[in-house]
Amino acid sequence: MADSNFVDYVKIYCRSGKGGRGSMHLRHVKYQPNGGPDGGDGGRGGSVYLRGNHNYWTLLHLKYQRHVYAEHGGNGGRDKCHGTDGKDVYIDVPCGTVVYNAETGKYVCDVTYDGQEVLLLKGGRGGLGNFQFRTSTNQAPRYAQPGEPMQEMTIILELKLLADVGLVGFPNAGKSTLVSAVSNARPKIANYPFTTMEPSLGIVGYHDNKSFVMADIPGIIEGAAEGKGLGLRFLRHIERNSLLLFMIPGDTDDIKKDYDILFNELKQFNPELLDKHRVLAITKCDLLDDELIEMLKETLPDDLPVVFISAVTGQGLNELKDVLWNELNSESNKLQNITAEDTLVHRDKDMSRFYEEVREEDPEADDDFEYVDEDDDGDELEDFEYEEV
Numbered sequence: 209m210a211d212s213n214f215v216d217y218v219k220i221y222c223r224s225g226k227g228g229r230g231s232m233h234l235r236h237v238k239y240q241p242n243g244g245p246d247g248g249d250g251g252r253g254g255s256v257y258l259r260g261n262h263n264y265w266t267l268l269h270l271k272y273q274r275h276v277y278a279e280h281g282g283n284g285g286r287d288k289c290h291g292t293d294g295k296d297v298y299i300d301v302p303c304g305t306v307v308y309n310a311e312t313g314k315y316v317c318d319v320t321y322d323g324q325e326v327l328l329l330k331g332g333r334g335g336l337g338n339f340q341f342r343t344s345t346n347q348a349p350r351y352a353q354p355g356e357p358m359q360e361m362t363i364i365l366e367l368k369l370l371a372d373v374g375l376v377g378f379p380n381a382g383k384s385t386l387v388s389a390v391s392n393a394r395p396k397i398a399n400y401p402f403t404t405m406e407p408s409l410g411i412v413g414y415h416d417n418k419s420f421v422m423a424d425i426p427g428i429i430e431g432a433a434e435g436k437g438l439g440l441r442f443l444r445h446i447e448r449n450s451l452l453l454f455m456i457p458g459d460t461d462d463i464k465k466d467y468d469i470l471f472n473e474l475k476q477f478n479p480e481l482l483d484k485h486r487v488l489a490i491t492k493c494d495l496l497d498d499e500l501i502e503m504l505k506e507t508l509p510d511d512l513p514v515v516f517i518s519a520v521t522g523q524g525l526n527e528l529k530d531v532l533w534n535e536l537n538s539e540s541n542k543l544q545n546i547t548a549e550d551t552l553v554h555r556d557k558d559m560s561r562f563y564e565e566v567r568e569e570d571p572e573a574d575d576d577f578e579y580v581d582e583d584d585d586g587d588e589l590e591d592f593e594y595e596e597v
Contacts, residue, residue, distance in 0.1 A: 258307065267302070269300075
């Protein structure tokens, strides 16, 4: 897992630039001994931005970039010379990235579309030079402003895949086989549990050049919401699916019991997942005869559509596409009036779970980040707020 190219969370230290100091200088030139103040202003420090980029689909490019620094502003100079402004830093992230404060677990911001820019840390303003403080009664001020201090924050970038349909099921339920059968995606398929070790996306073609995106996540086992198996790491990826497709093999002893287990795991992980539309697919139906299928229909849940399929033989796949398309485009499943980020509700991150995930990935991982500022002159850090630009 540690060597996988699919990286869905990283923890990095970010620091904006501090403002440059204003200059305290008095002009002294030949034939003008009392030239007055001419100290210039300091430049502003660079800011740190997050920017959505659809060319990225994981956070792999940030895995080893543990520190992000913006440039400090230059100091003001004589002859009213303005200090240089610090260069801003842009962190490109895939769409669907959520940012949390690594120390408190508080939600910071969400990057949902390509080109979206969010101001994460604002650079400090430059100080004014003594030229700005000249008055008729104080014609030679001998003081200037220091620059504003920088801001810092350690953040967690967490990727949540954006897909229309999310597959939910136990290991070896046929999820990867279904994705490979209805799309051009080729996830790993084998006859042992937890074949899928990372999420994969497939574009499912429909009639009249229509399509929708299907997300395959690793299998869920009982207790996944408490950290068992791989479910805790990847359940977050179905939080943004419009529709959940539960997949249970037809040769299971009790289909209703397995469905209840999966339902309860989602409920424990995030109760809001229960508000999504759900479809139940009974897989591996090539092993069942018509009489057995009729008997199973009497024991299935009545509150959601049920489709009997076989990804190997193609049985029921067209019917499944029709059901999924109708559910995705039903009026009750459409999001209304969600045009601004502040209309979405985000939960703060449970940091205890995060550190469990980190230790599972790398038992020797160090949660602390060493910060060394070679240009530090004792400026203090201040609080911050982010804003979208």
